[in-house]
Amino acid sequence: MLTRKQQELYNFLLTQQDNFIHPPTLDEICLAMNLKSRGSLHKHIQGLVSAGLIEPLNRKQRGIRLTKQAIQMGKEKDDADGLPYVGAIAAGKPIEAITDIKYMKVPEQLKTDKPCYILQVKGDSMIDEGIFDGDWVVIEQRSVARNGEIVVALVEKSEATLKRIEQYPHETVLIPANKNMQPMHYKPNQVEIQGVLVGQMRSYLH
Amino acid sequence: MLTRKQQELYNFLLTQQDNFIHPPTLDEICLAMNLKSRGSLHKHIQGLVSAGLIEPLNRKQRGIRLTKQAIQMGKEKDDADGLPYVGAIAAGKPIEAITDIKYMKVPEQLKTDKPCYILQVKGDSMIDEGIFDGDWVVIEQRSVARNGEIVVALVEKSEATLKRIEQYPHETVLIPANKNMQPMHYKPNQVEIQGVLVGQMRSYLH
DNA sequence: TACAACAAGAACTAATAGAGAACAAATTAT
């Protein structure tokens, strides 16, 4: 059974390991997890090693690897606990991360077999698509999209929005589904795709 | 036998444990259950431990875990993992029962603690409410509704529709959410309520 | 009345976590 910080570290390694070309060093993990002391981190790593989730790294540099068992557990976890509900997305603002990440069980039909996460929609920019303020959307994590798909787009590395996308060689257009709003035109390198809409949910309670 | 408060705590842990990324602390449970004293809660936890429903937490922090037995009991009580997906509803036709009933896992947030079932929507009669053709709706099974709620209504014992309802002493009105359609007026005994809309889901795959 | 369930809060203690120093092995540069 893992402690809170061990769990956090395990989650970090599960989700972030693809982002490193080489396995990360302790210092790199410290930086990413906002720690100031390698020594502290090392203790958590030892915890995961003895839990059988990290391969014993006998002084090997960049030797932090999850065991097969740990990776397997990570895949099963999505089925068991559902998808992480990570924040809210509003037109014109960066994604607002929520402090205590929750998990929602999501029907198979609303997700793909690739990594997905959930955002709550703020605002009415997709109202004509039947996506309302307060709805939850299931997003498949990827960085490319086909024209016509609805994507989470990061504009100028600062504003995140949910919009339909059209990409041309010299222009990327983000199209809101709201008669009162206009499509926005950008240069391709101004827009970064963070995921593609695969599902939507709404509660009518209270 | 459990006391009233122990039962309440057990229910809370069963339904809410997925919402915490880490197992909750006593203080977090207190907050959620509207208690002001850890000490009081602790005694209830001890009760559940000796009833065999919570793993003994020997001073472990965030160590509150239901036993396998407790989870098993919860599942049986909950009847199933998901809700029965029973058919499709289209304006103007009775509910079309599908032969092989399927089950869908549904997020806690989209259902109530009362019996619910799932229908697939056919047609555009609720399009202005953001409910599209092909969407799934979660319906709480009951036979009365408040004015303004969206209900599954059986008209003349033959046609089932999803509409907003307004009930007056001598008249029942079913209001579609589509500019191109008109509200329908009936005598109260012509309309039978089969359930109330509590959730909605849509897939954007393919 | 007597008893049990319950609530509140204070005091206490163990578990967990963090910083930093010192050191040693591994890696890279000279």
Added chain:
DNA sequence: ATAATTTGTTCTCTATTAGTTCTTGTTGTA
């Protein structure tokens, strides 16, 4: 090969978090 640097390891000290144990008072019930 040797030196310089990086990086994993171990340690001590300290702070924070969170479970446990009390005592006291209230409420509802047989």
